[in-house]
Amino acid sequence: MAEARRLAWFHCFSGVAGDMALGSLIDAGADLDEVRALCRRIPVDGWSLDVDPVMRCGIAASKARVHVDEPSIVHRTAAHIIGLVEEARLPDRVAKRAIRTFSLLAEVEGRLHRRPPSQVHFHEVGGLDAIIDIVGTCAALEVLGIDEVLASPVATGRGMVRSAHGLIPNPAPAVVDLLVGAPTYGIDTAIELTTPTGAALLAANVTAWGPLPPMTIEASGFGAGDREIDGRPNVVQVVLGQRDARLERGQPVVQLETNVDDATGETLAHAITALLDAGAHDAWITPIVMKKGRPAHTVHALADVALAEQVARVLMQETGSLGVRGRTFERWPAERIAAEVEVDGRPVR
Numbered sequence: 408m409a410e411a412r413r414l415a416w417f418h419c420f421s422g423v424a425g426d427m428a429l430g431s432l433i434d435a436g437a438d439l440d441e442v443r444a445l446c447r448r449i450p451v452d453g454w455s456l457d458v459d460p461v462m463r464c465g466i467a468a469s470k471a472r473v474h475v476d477e478p479s480i481v482h483r484t485a486a487h488i489i490g491l492v493e494e495a496r497l498p499d500r501v502a503k504r505a506i507r508t509f510s511l512l513a514e515v516e517g518r519l520h521r522r523p524p525s526q527v528h529f530h531e532v533g534g535l536d537a538i539i540d541i542v543g544t545c546a547a548l549e550v551l552g553i554d555e556v557l558a559s560p561v562a563t564g565r566g567m568v569r570s571a572h573g574l575i576p577n578p579a580p581a582v583v584d585l586l587v588g589a590p591t592y593g594i595d596t597a598i599e600l601t602t603p604t605g606a607a608l609l610a611a612n613v614t615a616w617g618p619l620p621p622m623t624i625e626a627s628g629f630g631a632g633d634r635e636i637d638g639r640p641n642v643v644q645v646v647l648g649q650r651d652a653r654l655e656r657g658q659p660v661v662q663l664e665t666n667v668d669d670a671t672g673e674t675l676a677h678a679i680t681a682l683l684d685a686g687a688h689d690a691w692i693t694p695i696v697m698k699k700g701r702p703a704h705t706v707h708a709l710a711d712v713a714l715a716e717q718v719a720r721v722l723m724q725e726t727g728s729l730g731v732r733g734r735t736f737e738r739w740p741a742e743r744i745a746a747e748v749e750v751d752g753r754p755v756r
Contacts, residue, residue: 414557418559423605454476562594563577563600582601629643659737662708678726
């Protein structure tokens, strides 16, 4: 039986920022003292993390606030920040998630400014508040025992926003680049709903996008943004729970088949080999009795939907049939690993 996996699904109906993601996880039950303790392992001082209860359009949420003692913004390089995370001796998943987030940010900023990723100078993201937002979010995921992160389509705003480089379009170019391949949509509000920090956390850690996945819900929480938005709660929701395999949809497959009463055993055996070579998951033969009591066979093949036409063509060619019928099913294959072991000094697959 597959090991139970704990999920966190982010509902980004008003976008997402680093402090919003962190606030939502703490609101959902991540212990603030444990999150602080993990963040304290980063070899930088001059910050504190507090979480305040707030309301956003009638929804109770948690607002994560990082207070910084720095007299001015320090423009740290991506290599410097990743070095700090590596030096912190964080739990393995926390370090990997945080480093992946900063690495993606560096790659995107490097493309936008035509610089090697390691030499990218983070401005807003290089500040202590953004570092704690990112590492704190990864720490909160670990405190909650989250194995897999998922997210809904991500909302973005419109217009222009101010950055260290001046006015830039909203959504910011870094946000657009980070969310390549993710489902997104725009909302008619001139507010930066999704920030580069929030987009990077999703891009680095989300394994699947879409509606609430099949799961047994255990907890949920809301993380608040700084501003009130007319008619829309400025929050991101996180839903926590166990993956429920009983509710999951299987992989769609097509079962193709045709009846033949004039094929030799050699022809049928060759047809099975040809169907497997064409990409069928499986192929088999069932003995049947046709009209007038004639003995015959049904040749079956199971194939991915994308390969159904190709496999059907081979089935017709190899059997000489004038047609093929098919039905769509779902399958739930078990995870499997191919390996080689040694038996009596000989390798066996």
